[in-house]
Amino acid sequence: MSTPAGRPVTLADVARRAGTSTAVVSYVMNDGPRPVAPATRERVLAAAAELGYRPNRIARALRSRVTGVVGLVLADALNPYFGALARHVERALAGHGRLMLIGNADYSAERQRHLVERFLAAQVDGLVITAADADDDVAAMARTAGVPAAYLHNGPAAGQTPVVAADNEHAVEEAVAHLRAHGHRDVAFLAGPRDTGPVGRRRQVWRAATGDGGTLLRSGYSRAEADALIRRLAATGDVPRALVAATDEQAIGVLSGACAAGLPVPGRVAVVSLDGSPDSAHTAPALTVTGQPLETMARQAVDLLFTPSASPAAPRAPLIRRRSCGCEEPR
Amino acid sequence: MSTPAGRPVTLADVARRAGTSTAVVSYVMNDGPRPVAPATRERVLAAAAELGYRPNRIARALRSRVTGVVGLVLADALNPYFGALARHVERALAGHGRLMLIGNADYSAERQRHLVERFLAAQVDGLVITAADADDDVAAMARTAGVPAAYLHNGPAAGQTPVVAADNEHAVEEAVAHLRAHGHRDVAFLAGPRDTGPVGRRRQVWRAATGDGGTLLRSGYSRAEADALIRRLAATGDVPRALVAATDEQAIGVLSGACAAGLPVPGRVAVVSLDGSPDSAHTAPALTVTGQPLETMARQAVDLLFTPSASPAAPRAPLIRRRSCGCEEPR
DNA sequence: CTGAAAGCGCTTACAG
DNA sequence: CTGAAAGCGCTTACAG
Numbered sequence: 001m002s003t004p005a006g007r008p009v010t011l012a013d014v015a016r017r018a019g020t021s022t023a024v025v026s027y028v029m030n031d032g033p034r035p036v037a038p039a040t041r042e043r044v045l046a047a048a049a050e051l052g053y054r055p056n057r058i059a060r061a062l063r064s065r066v067t068g069v070v071g072l073v074l075a076d077a078l079n080p081y082f083g084a085l086a087r088h089v090e091r092a093l094a095g096h097g098r099l100m101l102i103g104n105a106d107y108s109a110e111r112q113r114h115l116v117e118r119f120l121a122a123q124v125d126g127l128v129i130t131a132a133d134a135d136d137d138v139a140a141m142a143r144t145a146g147v148p149a150a151y152l153h154n155g156p157a158a159g160q161t162p163v164v165a166a167d168n169e170h171a172v173e174e175a176v177a178h179l180r181a182h183g184h185r186d187v188a189f190l191a192g193p194r195d196t197g198p199v200g201r202r203r204q205v206w207r208a209a210t211g212d213g214g215t216l217l218r219s220g221y222s223r224a225e226a227d228a229l230i231r232r233l234a235a236t237g238d239v240p241r242a243l244v245a246a247t248d249e250q251a252i253g254v255l256s257g258a259c260a261a262g263l264p265v266p267g268r269v270a271v272v273s274l275d276g277s278p279d280s281a282h283t284a285p286a287l288t289v290t291g292q293p294l295e296t297m298a299r300q301a302v303d304l305l306f307t308p309s310a311s312p313a314a315p316r317a318p319l320i321r322r323r324s325c326g327c328e329e330p331r
Numbered sequence: 332m333s334t335p336a337g338r339p340v341t342l343a344d345v346a347r348r349a350g351t352s353t354a355v356v357s358y359v360m361n362d363g364p365r366p367v368a369p370a371t372r373e374r375v376l377a378a379a380a381e382l383g384y385r386p387n388r389i390a391r392a393l394r395s396r397v398t399g400v401v402g403l404v405l406a407d408a409l410n411p412y413f414g415a416l417a418r419h420v421e422r423a424l425a426g427h428g429r430l431m432l433i434g435n436a437d438y439s440a441e442r443q444r445h446l447v448e449r450f451l452a453a454q455v456d457g458l459v460i461t462a463a464d465a466d467d468d469v470a471a472m473a474r475t476a477g478v479p480a481a482y483l484h485n486g487p488a489a490g491q492t493p494v495v496a497a498d499n500e501h502a503v504e505e506a507v508a509h510l511r512a513h514g515h516r517d518v519a520f521l522a523g524p525r526d527t528g529p530v531g532r533r534r535q536v537w538r539a540a541t542g543d544g545g546t547l548l549r550s551g552y553s554r555a556e557a558d559a560l561i562r563r564l565a566a567t568g569d570v571p572r573a574l575v576a577a578t579d580e581q582a583i584g585v586l587s588g589a590c591a592a593g594l595p596v597p598g599r600v601a602v603v604s605l606d607g608s609p610d611s612a613h614t615a616p617a618l619t620v621t622g623q624p625l626e627t628m629a630r631q632a633v634d635l636l637f638t639p640s641a642s643p644a645a646p647r648a649p650l651i652r653r654r655s656c657g658c659e660e661p662r
Numbered sequence: 663c664t665g666a667a668a669g670c671g672c673t674t675a676c677a678g
Numbered sequence: 679c680t681g682a683a684a685g686c687g688c689t690t691a692c693a694g
């Protein structure tokens with residue numbers, strides 16, 4: 001709706017129509033901070049409705065220094081794990097009445113930095129960062145600007161900013177123990193290219209849990225790269241009998257590579273994955289995973305923005321038994 | 332960076348330090364609209380750097396009526412098809428120097444309306460909407476507010492707002508023809524619960540292409556529901572020999588259901604899917620799809636915001652031959 | 663080429 | 679309980 005002039009309706013228009021001041025209109029639109037007489041309130045509400053008044057949040061933000069917007073920097077928006085995390089962050093923010101600005105760093109430290117700069121320029125009320133590069137403590141820029149920030153899933157452990165992540169140690173131990181219970185002495189591990197971040201941590205815990213008893217495999221984090229690795233290994237008969245994949249994307253690549261090479265899962269190679277994003281329940285065969293509590297993680301990170309405190313205890317990722325490990329699938 | 336007082340650095344601070352006016356500082360920060368003497372420009376730039384000045388985009392937005400932010404309303408952020416679309420929209424917007432506010436409607440008309448309201452209140456410069464409910468022309472609210480909008484993938488055909496979508500007619504015809512070429516006389520179709528939006532259109536085109544020669548199946552749009560359908564059909568031996576799935580999510584559910592039921596794909600049931608999101612290349616087996624040109628679609632929708640015109644021609648979704656239809660996979 | 667000043671649409675002390 | 683007015687940090691005619 002707009003005034004006859006075609007100009008958007010402002011507070012002043014409503015005040016004029018209701019025969020009162022802009023202060024009073026503001027008080028009724030915001031339910032405070034001063035009381036308003038019921039009769040006046042009614043007049044204001046009626047005027048606002050008649051004119052189709054929609055408050056300008058930008059003007060409000062400039063004056064009150066609260067934009068109602070929080071920025072989320074994602075390492076990789078195309079990865080369903082991060083996609084699910086983003087969805088949960090949006091929902092947690094909606095619970096606080098906040099809108100979400102989202103930006104994708106595509107694993108580039110430079111883009112990550114650029115996004116944080118732009119979000120701060122946009123005067124976000126807070127920043128959630130799933131670090132693309134944990135060596136660059138971009139949250140420090142937020143702190144300097146007085147903007148609360150939290151890392152989610154991955155972030156520099158040494159910095160001042162809290163890092164919310166699942167209990168990866170426990171998850172890896174569960175995964176290895178479960179494959180052992182299926183009778184596998186050697187449990188291989190499919191790691192990323194380098195051992196950084198939470199995925200690097202998973203690799204270390206696996207080594208501690210298996211001693212010298214398992215093969216270390218590496219591939220990029222995409223389905224395509226894990227798929228290619230398995231096909232290559234299949235050509236020489238070197239595919240392990242049991243495997244823990246560092247991420248769901250890699251596990252899904254293992255499944256498609258094994259399928260293409262004619263290697264049955266779990267018969268020829270048993271697989272357990274460590275993310276547990278929603279997708280993992282509907283692969284062929286269904287993936288046994290340690291299910292990261294994404295909703296809890298997202299909520300913890302968002303809550304940290306509004307009530308600053310130390311990093312909360314890392315929530316556990318329970319083992320979800322499905323078919324890929326060798327368990328019978330429930331019907 | 333901030334002033335000694337701990338207050339954020341403003342244009343006025345920079346002007347004071349550079350010994351000039353705020354107008355001139357604004358001219359150099361924005362490279363216009365008035366010329367500035369080179370020497371003055373240097374002084375301003377130096378002062379800004381020394382103080383760590385970061386322009387307040389909110390203040391700029393209030394004055395200039397340009398926020399630099401565009402809103403994206405998504406029908407379902409957890410669906411990789413929409414996730415990939417969102418990623419492309421973000422990238423296209425970055426090309427125009429815009430940030431992206433994102434909101435998830437979860438297929439609810441009410442939430443979709445609420446998000447558009449909030450985005451308009453946030454004074455977005457434009458709105459891209461993948462409609463959750465094409466019966467409710469929410470873009471009309473944007474038009475009233477003078478904000479450009481475009482529908483992407485799904486939107487009301489009758490409205491004033493352009494709808495960008497792929498050429499679904501051609502895609503379905505290609506899919507059916509390809510399965511026919513593999514020797515299947517009967518080509519079934521897995522549709523959604525109701526025939527609305529582009530997916531409903533696909534169903535109609537399939538019927539036109541097959542006449543009475545194929546079975547119509549229906550399930551919800553989630554992997555889980557398609558998975559359950561196939562298991563149910565398998566129990567009675569009613570799984571078709573060849574199937575076109577309306578969406579990737581359903582096709583992936585078909586794959587996992589068939590795997591669980593011991594039905595080989597493509598041997599027992601050949602599958603072609605109509606989305607072609609990135610995921611579809613790494614399923615087991617890899618999905619043959621008609622690959623929607625998501626990047627082109629996203630770019631078209633975004634460009635429409637900045638240079639209004641009629642809906643562009645629907646880009647085609649080429650058939651991508653992989654394993655699930657019965658083709659040999661390239662090594 | 664530069665500066666003084668108005669104004670974008672709100673919120674909020676302050677005075678009544 | 680209500681109103682007149684200052685001010686958030688910018689941009690941009692306007693005058694010089």
